Every structure is written in C-alpha cells, then in structure tokens.
Amino acid sequence: MQVLDRRPGDWHPAPVSAVPQADQPAAPTPDRALRRERAGWYSYDWAMSVFNTSVTSVFLAPYLTSIAEAAADDAGRIHPLGISIPPGSWFGYVLSLSVLLQVFVLPLTGAVADRSGAKRQLLAAFAALGSLCTMGLFFVADERYLLGAVLFIVANLSFGAATVVYYSWLPDLAGPDERDAVSSRGWACGYLGGALLLAGNLVLFTQYESLGLTEGEAVRICLASAGVWWAGFTLVSVSLLRNRRPRESAVVGVSGAGALTGGFRQLAATLRDLRNYRLTLWFLAAYLLFNDGVQTIIGVSAQYGAEELDLSQTTLVSTILLVQVVAFFGAIGLGRVAAVVGAKRTVLASLVVWVGVLVAAYFVQAGAAVQFYLLAVVIGFVLGGTQALSRSLFSQLIPPGKEAEYFGFYEISDRGTSWLGPFLFALTYQLTESYRYAIFSLVLFFVLGGWLLLRLDMRQAIVAAGNTPPERL
Numbered sequence: 001m002q003v004l005d006r007r008p009g010d011w012h013p014a015p016v017s018a019v020p021q022a023d024q025p026a027a028p029t030p031d032r033a034l035r036r037e038r039a040g041w042y043s044y045d046w047a048m049s050v051f052n053t054s055v056t057s058v059f060l061a062p063y064l065t066s067i068a069e070a071a072a073d074d075a076g077r078i079h080p081l082g083i084s085i086p087p088g089s090w091f092g093y094v095l096s097l098s099v100l101l102q103v104f105v106l107p108l109t110g111a112v113a114d115r116s117g118a119k120r121q122l123l124a125a126f127a128a129l130g131s132l133c134t135m136g137l138f139f140v141a142d143e144r145y146l147l148g149a150v151l152f153i154v155a156n157l158s159f160g161a162a163t164v165v166y167y168s169w170l171p172d173l174a175g176p177d178e179r180d181a182v183s184s185r186g187w188a189c190g191y192l193g194g195a196l197l198l199a200g201n202l203v204l205f206t207q208y209e210s211l212g213l214t215e216g217e218a219v220r221i222c223l224a225s226a227g228v229w230w231a232g233f234t235l236v237s238v239s240l241l242r243n244r245r246p247r248e249s250a251v252v253g254v255s256g257a258g259a260l261t262g263g264f265r266q267l268a269a270t271l272r273d274l275r276n277y278r279l280t281l282w283f284l285a286a287y288l289l290f291n292d293g294v295q296t297i298i299g300v301s302a303q304y305g306a307e308e309l310d311l312s313q314t315t316l317v318s319t320i321l322l323v324q325v326v327a328f329f330g331a332i333g334l335g336r337v338a339a340v341v342g343a344k345r346t347v348l349a350s351l352v353v354w355v356g357v358l359v360a361a362y363f364v365q366a367g368a369a370v371q372f373y374l375l376a377v378v379i380g381f382v383l384g385g386t387q388a389l390s391r392s393l394f395s396q397l398i399p400p401g402k403e404a405e406y407f408g409f410y411e412i413s414d415r416g417t418s419w420l421g422p423f424l425f426a427l428t429y430q431l432t433e434s435y436r437y438a439i440f441s442l443v444l445f446f447v448l449g450g451w452l453l454l455r456l457d458m459r460q461a462i463v464a465a466g467n468t469p470p471e472r473l
Contacts, residue, residue, distance in 0.1 A: 038173050038182065040240025044166050045190035047233030048127070051159050052298065053194035054201055054226040055134060055152075058320045061091045061303040062313065063219045064140070064148045071143035080146060085430070088307060092426030094149045095299055098156040099422075102411070109161040110408030113168060114401065117246045120238055123165045127234040130158030134227030138220045155227075164411045166237075168404035170395045172244055176462075176470040179392040180343050184335030187388035188328050195324035197229050202317045215313075246401070279461030280397040282452065284409060287390055288420075290351055290449025293442045294386060296421025297357070297379070300439070304361070305372060308435035315369050319376045326380025334385025342472040343389040344458050350382040351450040355443055357382075362440045396462045396470070421445060 068078050068087035077084045085093065109126075113119050133155035140148035174182035201222040204211070208218035274281055305311040305319070338346040357378055364371045391410075398406040421442055428438040462469040 034173065036240055037169075037242060040237045041166070041169055041173055042186050042189040043233060043240070044123070044237035045186045046193035047230050047237060048159065048162065048166075049190035049194040050197045050226040050229045051130070051134060051155070053198050053320060053324060054222055055137070055155075056095075057298050058198065058302050058317050059201075059219050059222050060137070060148075060152060061300065062306045062316070063216075063223075064091050064094070064145060064152075065303060065307070067140065067143065067148060068145040071145055078145065080149070088303075088435075089426040089430050090145060090149075091303065092300065092422040092429075094152060095156070096423040096426070098153040099160075101153065101157055102160045105157055106160050106164050106411050107405060107408035110164050110168065110403075110405035113165050113404035115246055117243050119165050119168065119404065120241055120243050123162055123241070124234065124238045126158045126162035126165065127230060130155045130162060131227040131231035131234070133158065134230060135224045137227070138224040140223075141216060141220065160411050164404055164408045167391065167395075167407040167411065169241060170391070171398065171400075171403050176396060176468045179395055179470070180338045180389060181335055183392035183395070184331045184338075184384070184388040187384045187391075188331040191324045191327040191331060191384055193229075193233070195321055195328065197225065198317065198321045198324060201225060202314070202321055205317060206314050277397070277399065277465055279456065279464055280406070282456050283394060283397055283458075283461060286449045286452035286456065287394065287410065288449070289445045289452065290354075291387070291390065292421040293354065293358075293445030293449070294383070296425055296442055296445075297354075297439075298383075299422060300425055304435050304439055308366070308439075309364060309368070309372065310366050311369060311372060315372065319372055322373060322376045323380040323383065326377055327384040330381040331384025331388050334382070335388060337385070338389050339472065343393050344453065344456075344473050347386055347389050347393070348450060348454060350386040351446050351453075353378065353382045354386070354446045358440060358443050358446070362436050393458065396458075396467055397465050398467075399465050400467070 065087055068090040072078050072087050076086065078087055078090065079085075080090075109122070113122050116122075133151045136151045137148065137155075140151065170179065170183060204222060205215075205218050208215060211218075213221070302316045302320070305316045306313070311319075334346055334350070357375060360375055360378075364375065394407075394410050395403070424441050424444075425438045428441045429435060432438070458473045459469045462473075
C-alpha cells in the first residue's frame with residue numbers, strides 16, 4: 001500500500017488558510033512557524049487544565065456536596081426536579097448528566113470544525129463561554145445547589161467542545177514518530193499550569209481567616225480564579241494557532257449556519273462510515289472504558305478523601321497539587337519510555353498500576369494523610385502518560401481530514417467528560433452507602449478497557465485508517 005511506502009520525514013503540516021498580504025511582514029520559515037504554533041498549542045493545555053484541577057478535581061465536588069447537604073430536608077435528602085437523592089450522590093449525577101449531553105454535542109462540534117476551517121474562532125468561543133460559567137461559580141452559595149449544577153454543566157460542555165477543537169490540531173503539528181513526544185509535552189504543560197494556580201489557591205484557602213474570608217468565600221474565589229486563568233491564557237493560544245483549509249475544497253469558506261447544517265450532514269455520513277474503521281472503533285471502546293475509570297478517580301478523589309477518609313480540605317488540595325507536580329514529570333518520563341518500548345505497551349503497563357491504586361485506596365485508613373499522599377505520587381506518575389499516550393495513539397487512527405470530528409467521539413471520555421464511571425460510583429454509593437465500595441467498583445473499567453486494548457493490532461488499525469505507522473507502537 002502507498003501509505004506504507006512513506007517515510008517519517010515525508011510528513012509536512014497542512015497548509016494554513018490565511019494568505020499573507022503584500023504589505024505584511026514576510027512569513028516565518030516553516031520550521032519557525034511550526035515551533036511557534038506548537039507553543040500556542042501547548043499553551044492551551046496550560047490554560048484549560050486549571051478547570052480540571054481547581055474545579056472538577058478539588059473544590060467543586062466537596063463544596064457542591066456541602067451546599068446540597070445544607071439544602072437537604074429532615075430526612076437528609078434533596079429533591080431536584082422532584083427526584084429524591086442523597087446529597088452525597090449529587091455531584092456524581094451532575095457530572096454524568098453533563099457528559100451525557102456531550103455525547104450529542106461533541107461529535108457535532110468536531111464536524112463543524114472540520115467543515116468550516118474556523119478552529120481558532122470555535123476554540124475562542126467555547127473557551128469564553130466555559131470560563132465565564134466557571135467564574136459564575138463564585139455566586140453558588142447558601143442552598144443554590146441547582147445553580148451550581150447548571151453552571152458546571154454548561155462549563156463542562158464548553159470545556160469538552162473546546163478540547164475537541166484543540167486536540168484536532170495535533171496531526172497538523174507532529175508527524176507519526178513525533179506525536180507521542182508532542183502530546184506528552186502538551187500534557188506536561190497542562191499539569192504545570194494546573195499546579196501553579198492550585199498552589200496559589202492552596203495559599204488562599206489555608207489563609208482565608210487572616211484575609212477576613214469565610215471558608216465558603218475562599219472556595220468560591222478559588223473556583224472563579226480558574227475561569228479567569230482559562231480565559232486569559234486562551235488569548236495566547238488563539239494568537240499563535242492557525243486555521244487549516246478543510247481537506248475537501250467544496251467546503252472551503254463554509255461558515256455560520258451553512259457550517260452547522262453541513263456539520264449535521266457530515267456527522268451523519270461519518271456515523272455511517274465508521275463501520276469501515278472498526279479497529280478505530282475498537283480503540284474508542286477500550287479508551288471509553290479505561291479512561292472513564294481514570295477520570296472518575298480524578299473527579300471523586302476529593303469527595304472520597306473528605307467523606308470517607310475524613311481528611312481536611314487543606315490535605316485534599318495539597319494532595320491534588322502533589323499529583324500535578326508528579327504528573328508533569330510522569331508525562332515526560334512515560335513519553336520517553338514509549339519512545340523505547342512503544343506507546344501501547346506503556347499504556348497497558350499504566351493500567352495495571354491503576355488497578356493497584358484502586359485496591360490500595362480501598363484499604364486506606366480514615367485520617368491517614370500519609371497513605372493518601374503516597375497514593376497521590378503513584379497516580380501522578382501514571383496519570384499524564386496514560387492520557388498523553390492515549391491521545392497520540394488515537395490521532396494515528398483518524399482518517400485524514402476528519403481530525404476534529406473523530407476527536408469529538410474521543411472527547412466523550414476524555415478529561416472531565418467521563419460519565420459511566422461517575423454514574424457507577426454514585427449508584428454504588430446509593431446502594432451500599434459506602435464510598436469504599438464505590439471507589440473499588442471502578443476496577444471494572446481498567447480490566448475491561450485494558451483487555452480490549454491488549455487485543456487490538458495497532459499497526460493494522462493505523463494502516464486501515466490511511467495513515468503511516470510510527471516505528472514503535
């Protein structure tokens with residue numbers, strides 16, 4: 001096949017859609033332009049990762065749970081839309097609902113991005129909406145658990161949609177043999193940015209009394225700060241990234257309502273065409289399972305530490321900060337391991353470690369902060385590598401010209417967008433009233449997802465998608 005005859009050095013980034021004018025400065029050299037655009041791509045991970053760290057992973061779950069508990073009736077239940085549930089299950093159900101909505105929104109977002117060629121504008125719009133809703137979490141107080149839920153759902157939808165567009169740049173910025181390294185550097189930048197803001201939030205939270213704040217006010221400021229950070233650094237990304245021409249000349253210049261209508265048609269066509277890429281679907285199924293487990297652990301770890309292990313909020317925040325710092329080195333380190341043994345083998349080894357983490361978490365003693373910190377170190381080391389290498393693996397499985405659309409399906413189970421795991425966690429807790437059983441139930445996702453990935457022939461899957469396989473898989 002022709003695709004097998006290409007050499008790694010034959011890869012070139014797709015041409016940008018903007019044409020320099022005669023009175024503009026000379027365009028930078030291709031290598032310089034690529035480095036500049038990669039810097040913009042890395043900077044968006046730096047911008048958006050604070051939503052996962054400060055909002056989803058640390059402050060919102062226990063805070064929204066406490067708001068729901070304050071609104072509970074004499075029987076200890078809340079009644080959103082007339083449905084009776086325990087406050088401890090509220091955040092899990094809210095997270096699941098937000099991601100269930102993403103199942104419908106994200107693939108369409110990708111189809112519109114691929115057809116319109118206006119990725120910069122879409123990235124800016126979704127990031128603006130998401131960051132504004134995140135800032136709005138400052139007003140969630142007293143018994144306004146419904147307001148908190150609505151703002152988070154819109155923010156998480158926007159976060160997912162922006163991430164779909166952001167991920168779709170990866171095949172344009174790195175060839176097959178560079179992709180693991182570029183993806184890993186992006187994740188590492190994200191962890192570093194998330195750690196920096198979280199460190200500032202930790203200082204604010206631990207010193208709130210000396211600043212004349214209540215604990216709730218300090219948490220609300222920390223939540224809003226993530227929105228400000230997200231919005232501010234997105235401006236850097238948008239200024240450096242460039243639009244690409246759609247692969248099909250018939251859709252060049254399509255925008256607005258035409259792009260949306262065409263996006264629906266393109267999405268329908270892709271859903272019909274997916275059966276021709278069954279190995280890509282196989283990888284998506286594996287990823288949906290094991291990354292749902294990863295994301296659920298990230299999303300509920302603060303709740304588990306607060307409600308089951310009786311750890312202080314300071315301990316929980318510092319633990320997530322520790323995860324971010326270790327994950328920076330883990331993402332870079334596992335990226336280098338993948339260069340030697342292959343990304344697939346590295347991810348499979350990481351999944352075995354994740355199972356060990358859940359088993360250990362079940363036996364962590366209440367109040368044992370040191371044990372919780374040790375688990376955080378292990379999680380941090382495998383977290384970045386699992387996610388960065390999975391992203392680069394999937395980018396190899398996308399038919400050329402459909403990057404954003406396929407990443408729309410991928411993002412259904414990416415950062416902060418898992419739904420099966422939070423639902424299982426919340427349901428297990430509701431049935432057993434035990435957070436330990438709830439956290440242990442997540443083992444199922446890693447076992448099934450790892451088994452599916454183990455059985456997948458990655459090289460065959462990449463060739464079937466029309467792409468060049470890297471040297472090591």
